[in-house]
Amino acid sequence: MARYNHKKIEAAWQGVWESQNCFSVTEDESRPKYYVLEMFPYPSGRIHMGHVRNYTLGDVVARYKRGRGFNVLHPMGWDAFGLPAENAAIENKVHPGKWTRENIKDMRTQLKSMGLSYDWSREIATCEPEYYRHEQKMFLDFLEAGLVYRKKSWVNWDPVENTVLANEQVVDGKGWRSGAPVEKRELAQWNLKITAFAEELREDLKQLERWPEKVRIMQENWIGRSEGAYIRFQYNGRDDRLEVYTTRPDTIFGASFCAVAANHPLAQELAQSNDALADFIAECGRMGTSEAAIETAEKLGFDTGITVAHPFVDGGELPVYVANFVLMDYGTGAIFGCPGHDQRDLDFARKYDLVVVPVVAPNDIDPASFSIGDEAFTDDGTIINSEFLNGLGVAEAKSRIIEKLEQMDAGEGTVNYRLRDWGVSRQRYWGCPIPVIHCKDCGVVPVPHDELPVKLPEAVTLDEPGNPLTRHPTWKHVDCPICGKAAERETDTFDTFFESSWYFARFCSPDADDVGFTKTAANYWLPVDQYIGGIEHAVLHLLYSRFFTRALRQCGYLDIDEPFAGLLTQGMVCHATYRDDDGSWTLPDDVVEADGGALTHRRSGLSVSRGRSEKMSKSKKNVVDPEGIIDTYGADTARLFMLSDSPPDRDLDWTDSGIEGAWRYINRLWRLVDEPSEAFCERGTPRPEQLSKAGQAVLRQAHKTIAGVSEDLDSFHFNKAVARIRELTNALDELDLATEGDGWVYRETLEILVQLLCPMLPHLGEEMWKALGYDTLLVDQPWPSADPEMVVDDVVTVAVQVNGKLRGTIELPKDCANARAEEEALKLETVAAAISGSAPRKVIVVPNRIVNVVL
RNA sequence: GCGGGUGUGGCGGAAUUGGUAGACGCGCUGGAUUCAAAAUCCAGUUCUGGCAACAGAGUGUCGGUUCGAGUCCGACCACCCGUACCA
Numbered sequence: 001m002a003r004y005n006h007k008k009i010e011a012a013w014q015g016v017w018e019s020q021n022c023f024s025v026t027e028d029e030s031r032p033k034y035y036v037l038e039m040f041p042y043p044s045g046r047i048h049m050g051h052v053r054n055y056t057l058g059d060v061v062a063r064y065k066r067g068r069g070f071n072v073l074h075p076m077g078w079d080a081f082g083l084p085a086e087n088a089a090i091e092n093k094v095h096p097g098k099w100t101r102e103n104i105k106d107m108r109t110q111l112k113s114m115g116l117s118y119d120w121s122r123e124i125a126t127c128e129p130e131y132y133r134h135e136q137k138m139f140l141d142f143l144e145a146g147l148v149y150r151k152k153s154w155v156n157w158d159p160v161e162n163t164v165l166a167n168e169q170v171v172d173g174k175g176w177r178s179g180a181p182v183e184k185r186e187l188a189q190w191n192l193k194i195t196a197f198a199e200e201l202r203e204d205l206k207q208l209e210r211w212p213e214k215v216r217i218m219q220e221n222w223i224g225r226s227e228g229a230y231i232r233f234q235y236n237g238r239d240d241r242l243e244v245y246t247t248r249p250d251t252i253f254g255a256s257f258c259a260v261a262a263n264h265p266l267a268q269e270l271a272q273s274n275d276a277l278a279d280f281i282a283e284c285g286r287m288g289t290s291e292a293a294i295e296t297a298e299k300l301g302f303d304t305g306i307t308v309a310h311p312f313v314d315g316g317e318l319p320v321y322v323a324n325f326v327l328m329d330y331g332t333g334a335i336f337g338c339p340g341h342d343q344r345d346l347d348f349a350r351k352y353d354l355v356v357v358p359v360v361a362p363n364d365i366d367p368a369s370f371s372i373g374d375e376a377f378t379d380d381g382t383i384i385n386s387e388f389l390n391g392l393g394v395a396e397a398k399s400r401i402i403e404k405l406e407q408m409d410a411g412e413g414t415v416n417y418r419l420r421d422w423g424v425s426r427q428r429y430w431g432c433p434i435p436v437i438h439c440k441d442c443g444v445v446p447v448p449h450d451e452l453p454v455k456l457p458e459a460v461t462l463d464e465p466g467n468p469l470t471r472h473p474t475w476k477h478v479d480c481p482i483c484g485k486a487a488e489r490e491t492d493t494f495d496t497f498f499e500s501s502w503y504f505a506r507f508c509s510p511d512a513d514d515v516g517f518t519k520t521a522a523n524y525w526l527p528v529d530q531y532i533g534g535i536e537h538a539v540l541h542l543l544y545s546r547f548f549t550r551a552l553r554q555c556g557y558l559d560i561d562e563p564f565a566g567l568l569t570q571g572m573v574c575h576a577t578y579r580d581d582d583g584s585w586t587l588p589d590d591v592v593e594a595d596g597g598a599l600t601h602r603r604s605g606l607s608v609s610r611g612r613s614e615k616m617s618k619s620k621k622n623v624v625d626p627e628g629i630i631d632t633y634g635a636d637t638a639r640l641f642m643l644s645d646s647p648p649d650r651d652l653d654w655t656d657s658g659i660e661g662a663w664r665y666i667n668r669l670w671r672l673v674d675e676p677s678e679a680f681c682e683r684g685t686p687r688p689e690q691l692s693k694a695g696q697a698v699l700r701q702a703h704k705t706i707a708g709v710s711e712d713l714d715s716f717h718f719n720k721a722v723a724r725i726r727e728l729t730n731a732l733d734e735l736d737l738a739t740e741g742d743g744w745v746y747r748e749t750l751e752i753l754v755q756l757l758c759p760m761l762p763h764l765g766e767e768m769w770k771a772l773g774y775d776t777l778l779v780d781q782p783w784p785s786a787d788p789e790m791v792v793d794d795v796v797t798v799a800v801q802v803n804g805k806l807r808g809t810i811e812l813p814k815d816c817a818n819a820r821a822e823e824e825a826l827k828l829e830t831v832a833a834a835i836s837g838s839a840p841r842k843v844i845v846v847p848n849r850i851v852n853v854v855l
Numbered sequence: 856g857c858g859g860g861u862g863u864g865g866c867g868g869a870a871u872u873g874g875u876a877g878a879c880g881c882g883c884u885g886g887a888u889u890c891a892a893a894a895u896c897c898a899g900u901u902c903u904g905g906c907a908a909c910a911g912a913g914u915g916u917c918g919g920u921u922c923g924a925g926u927c928c929g930a931c932c933a934c935c936c937g938u939a940c941c942a
Binding site: 003039041042044079082083084155156164165166167168169214215217218221222224289290291292294295296297299325329344419420422423425426427428495496497500534535536537538539540541571572612614615644645646647649650651652653655657658660661662664665667668671719720722723724725726727730733797798799800801803804805806808809841842843844846849850852853854 | 856857858859860861866867868869871874875878879880881882894895896921922923924934935936937938939940941942
């Protein structure tokens with residue numbers, strides 16, 4: 001018996017597809033188009049199981065749609081700028097460009113071994129000037145359109161390395177390499193006005209029907225539209241006023257303090273003459289810039305000694321605090337605190353001994369007896385203790401107080417968004433240069449279009465901290481395009497989300513020279529019909545891309561609003577973790593399991609314990625390298641494992657026994673054609689007039705499987721599709737090839753099976769197709785269609801319950817009368833026994849499903 | 856902290872969307888084949904009790920709605936993702 005030689009077979013079919021250019025496509029108005037895109041990888045050097053999963057899912061969709069007659073665009077490229085290249089440069093003394101390009105070469109080979117149906121002629125790498133020159137042009141167009149501005153914002157500063165740290169590089173408030181406490185610094189940064197589209201981005205979520213609801217909800221919450229009011233409080237002893245933003249103007253009579261952010265102008269001003277406050281602000285600055293860090297820190301405040309006047313209470317004074325939980329980026333960077341009806345304000349008031357006055361009472365409680373304990377009351381209710389607002393509901397009180405504020409010029413109603421503008425400046429080398437020039441006389445001057453691209457200089461050193469662009473001897477020195485005097489280039493580069501915000505459009509015309517993409521190609525291919533990638537990109541990458549598309553639309557680049565019509569978010573690939581007795585992580589390959597289940601280390605022989613399954617990561621050493629798996633078992637086996645069992649949006653557990661099981665099934669399929677029985681008939685044999693009962697049943701099942709698998713693939717239930725196909729494989733065993741006609745059913749079913757397998761196991765599919773006697777390519781076969789008559793049964797099994805408890809089943813003709821179903825059900829002995837003579841109170845009949853006898 | 860998600864046999868999961876819980880696979884047990892093993896094939900496998908027929912329990916926990924709840928509602932627990940400079 002020959003063993004399935006995956007290495008030879010897979011390489012051979014990959015060669016055939018490539019030499020016949022099977023997957024290269026052009027615009028073709030005569031066919032419906034379908035654009036499948038998987039999130040392109042960062043070229044870290046080796047593909048990981050997450051990539052294998054992502055690209056398998058995309059490939060199944062691409063191949064299936066192709067079979068369904070679509071003109072399928074399925075491209076691949078590299079998200080090639082980013083921090084890891086700089087880290088590698090520092091650690092291994094390799095140039096980021098060299099490192100990245102070599103990684104791309106290695107990963108391309110690995111991806112090709114998976115047999116993915118990419119149009120490789122469209123491959124792009126974002127670190128090449130041919131790519132990034134176009135986004136420099138886009139940036140300048142955005143600048144002209146008023147969608148770009150410069151403003152100061154805070155960054156994590158490592159005082160030892162003299163460099164800006166990413167949030168990821170801040171561990172417990174300290175720099176990851178230096179260990180020095182991180183400081184906040186303010187830098188002038190380029191921002192894109194995503195907030196200009198806040199309402200549109202929110203509103204249009206509704207039309208993204210083929211996006212997971214959870215992603216739409218996350219984006220909606222991220223944008224965070226709120227209706228509230230600005231309120232201006234008069235300072236006591238100063239001429240100016242403190243403007244706060246609140247979503248609860250109705251609780252103004254319960255206000256007991258105001259608080260401003262540490263970087264609020266008032267705090268900054270007061271700190272100049274108040275050392276204690278300056279210390280407090282410095283302390284806040286050591287917290288790091290991430291929202292999680294700020295929100296989970298202990299809530300602290302500093303009483304400035306300044307007070308403001310309550311706008312509606314004569315003589316009412318509110319102390320003004322500087323507080324570490326007030327964010328300068330949200331609203332006005334200042335709040336009024338109403339402890340009775342906001343938990344954070346309540347915690348703060350208890351801590352600093354401030355008054356707590358309830359101003360909203362639950363509707364079902366006597367207001368006189370209502371007081372606030374440890375929990376703020378945040379629900380709707382009736383306004384109390386609030387003069388002219390008393391007795392109103394929350395909503396009415398809001399509009400009444402806003403009216404009043406506007407009359408008094410002490411504030412107004414407003415709509416506010418949590419969404420902040422997108423800061424795109426990065427103080428890093430390995431990114432796309434921001435194409436502007438700073439001139440002492442002319443200010444910020446855009447690089448003239450005919451001087452694009454501003455190329456990254458290759459000759460740099462990364463052996464000292466800081467951005468090499470700033471210390472490059474010549475690169476930044478240029479003449480001002482306006483006045484001609486000596487000026488300096490911007491040395492910041494773009495956030496790498498910039499590249500990934502339009503790459504889907506570049507794939508439509510990857511060779512376009514003078515434009516990022518042609519309108520003709522974009523109009524044909526866009527939007528992406530199905531986008532597939534990790535859930536971790538639910539907000540940032542996907543929201544930036546939605547914004548970028550609108551900004552491009554505004555500048556005349558394209559005519560669509562939404563870049564991705566369909567979205568599938570996949571779960572992570574997990575694996576069991578192992579630790580030795582010291583608690584250090586151990587590679588799964590080094591763990592040996594004895595018969596009794598005891599685990600030991602392969603080399604040291606010391607005992608090892610198995611931890612729970614976690615996301616594969618180098619740090620926990622629970623990674624399985626796809627290259628080894630493909631080498632041992634082949635791409636089809638790896639693909640099958642990725643598709644079986646777990647639905648794509650859930651986490652997937654990698655197990656050795658699982659991959660073994662997939663491998664066994666591949667071999668089982670192979671044997672179906674490798675050692676065919678002589679009774680299995682020739683290709684093209686006409687259908688016999690008579691089929692055995694078993695033959696008819698198997699044929700029906702084959703057609704039901706076509707219908708079921710089609711449905712499963714349309715809805716991305718790949719695991720169910722695999723299960724159905726395995727069931728059909730099992731059904732082949734029901735046939736007795738000695739029986740007249742069963743040989744024909746066997747071949748017919750096998751051909752259907754092979755066609756259904758094609759998108760998931762393309763190499764094995766081709767090989768089986770050939771073995772079945774065909775000299776055409778399976779990949780060019782249209783998807784099979786199910787005979788509708790074979791898909792429906794005329795007899796159904798109906799469950800019979802007594803008081804909701806199953807007592808038996810009956811066979812009934814499909815869609816028979818309820819009376820007949822009831823009659824048959826009551827005839828069951830088990831039913832008679834259960835009701836033991838008493839008359840049923842009622843009988844519920846759900847046609848074709850269930851009869852429930854209620855006593 | 857906040858936003859979003861997940862939870863079903865020993866394990867991954869399925870369940871026509873309120874109607875027979877456990878499809879399919881993994882693992883395990885027994886058998887066939889083999890000098891032996893691997894591979895392969897056949898049978899069994901939610902738990903408890905029982906030789907069995909069968910009975911009872913059962914979808915993270917507690918409570919509710921319903922003739923009927925894995926599915927709907929309320930409260931809670933655990934874990935995961937994101938949290939604006941990782942990609």
